[in-house]
Amino acid sequence: MKSHSLAIMIASALSLIAVPVQSNAADLYAASGQGAAGELYIIDPATGATITDVGPLKDSGARNFGMTGLAFDPVSGVLYGSSANANSDTTTRAQLVTINPASGLVTPIGGFGLAAGGTMTDIAFDPVTHVLYGLPSNGGASLFTIDKSTGQATLVGSSIFTATNGGGLAISSASIVYGTPLPANFGTYDKTTGAYTDIANPAKPNGRGYGALAFNGDVLYGMEAHSDSHLVTIDTATGTVADLGATSAQFLDALAFRPSAITLQGDYNHNNAVDAPDYVVWRKGGSPNPNSPGDYNTWRANFGATAGSGVSVNSVPEPASLLLLVAGVVGLSGHRRNSVRRLGIA
Numbered sequence: 001m002k003s004h005s006l007a008i009m010i011a012s013a014l015s016l017i018a019v020p021v022q023s024n025a026a027d028l029y030a031a032s033g034q035g036a037a038g039e040l041y042i043i044d045p046a047t048g049a050t051i052t053d054v055g056p057l058k059d060s061g062a063r064n065f066g067m068t069g070l071a072f073d074p075v076s077g078v079l080y081g082s083s084a085n086a087n088s089d090t091t092t093r094a095q096l097v098t099i100n101p102a103s104g105l106v107t108p109i110g111g112f113g114l115a116a117g118g119t120m121t122d123i124a125f126d127p128v129t130h131v132l133y134g135l136p137s138n139g140g141a142s143l144f145t146i147d148k149s150t151g152q153a154t155l156v157g158s159s160i161f162t163a164t165n166g167g168g169l170a171i172s173s174a175s176i177v178y179g180t181p182l183p184a185n186f187g188t189y190d191k192t193t194g195a196y197t198d199i200a201n202p203a204k205p206n207g208r209g210y211g212a213l214a215f216n217g218d219v220l221y222g223m224e225a226h227s228d229s230h231l232v233t234i235d236t237a238t239g240t241v242a243d244l245g246a247t248s249a250q251f252l253d254a255l256a257f258r259p260s261a262i263t264l265q266g267d268y269n270h271n272n273a274v275d276a277p278d279y280v281v282w283r284k285g286g287s288p289n290p291n292s293p294g295d296y297n298t299w300r301a302n303f304g305a306t307a308g309s310g311v312s313v314n315s316v317p318e319p320a321s322l323l324l325l326v327a328g329v330v331g332l333s334g335h336r337r338n339s340v341r342r343l344g345i346a
Contacts, residue, residue, distance in 0.1 A: 027051075029070055029258060034068075034251045036250070037066060043248070049245075050247075054104045055103060057099065065095075066253075067253065068211070070214075070254040071124050072125070072259055080123060081123075082096060094112055094118060095110060095151060113151075117138075121166070122134065124171045124177075133177065135168075141159055142161070156191065157192075158194060160195075163182070167180065167209075168210040172218065178220060183208065186201070199236075209225055220236050221255060221257075223247070228246055228250060229247045229253075265302050266278055
């Protein structure tokens with residue numbers, strides 16, 4: 001296979017060059033909603049105090065979007081949001097959007113298609129399957145999947161609830177779905193049937209339900225849906241709540257931890273790009289399924305993708321481009337070896 005041979009050549013050549021490993025800090029993002037103007041913040045996960053007021057959540061037409069949910073895509077690093085159905089501008093209600101975490105710029109994707117104009121009270125990505133889930137504001141707190149490209153929501157299965165009050169949602173690293181459908185409930189959802197299993201009636205510092213949940217590693221954080229929200233941690237086994245303090249910003253209704261490292265499919269050397277050196281890692285048995293055809297195909301299909309871009313090139317470079325790059329890299333490495341010899345260094 002010619003392309004396979006060329007891949008070996010380019011990967012072997014580029015493996016001579018060290019590639020720095022990059023990562024993003026696990027910042028805690030929060031957004032306001034609950035009928036208030038949308039604003040994006042970075043808050044202190046230890047106290048709830050505001051670290052950075054990123055700015056208003058507005059699109060290119062200056063429309064403001066209050067948010068009820070935030071979630072970072074674990075593959076692309078893109079920040080998604082669910083807009084409130086109580087926004088003063090009716091054209092901004094109940095939509096899936098993407099958000100620039102550096103500026104707060106909102107890009108609408110599409111409506112959820114829920115009954116009576118309902119929105120998602122919270123959204124969360126499964127870190128294992130990368131599926132986006134949500135809990136609706138109308139019709140009961142049942143589990144839905146959400147199409148990232150259109151915003152369309154699809155019911156997984158009916159829960160025991162006929163209403164939603166709070167509606168926080170988060171998914172653990174073990175792919176377990178946790179939710180707070182009503183103030184008196186904290187439990188799990190079955191991803192196959194949508195059935196809900198209660199764990200406990202969680203303590204509530206302000207007596208209000210938890211409108212937002214988010215995992216940081218194995219630690220589950222929650223935030224009350226209140227004008228003066230409290231940030232807490234919740235023990236996933238018992239539902240025990242530890243109050244971290246009132247948030248500085250008001251009317252917060254969405255939480256999301258930015259991943260400390262974006263998981264790109266095919267990025268086997270973790271440099272936040274799917275490139276030729278990843279082939280070397282795969283060939284040396286360093287990919288998740290060492291030397292498997294599946295891991296090779298994953299690398300090839302995502303060649304060119306970078307963390308945060310949300311874009312896969314879906315093809316390796318053309319053979320002519322590969323040969324030119326190989327020649328350049330090999331020439332550079334040969335020049336470096338000759339320079340070292342002239343200096344008398346082994």
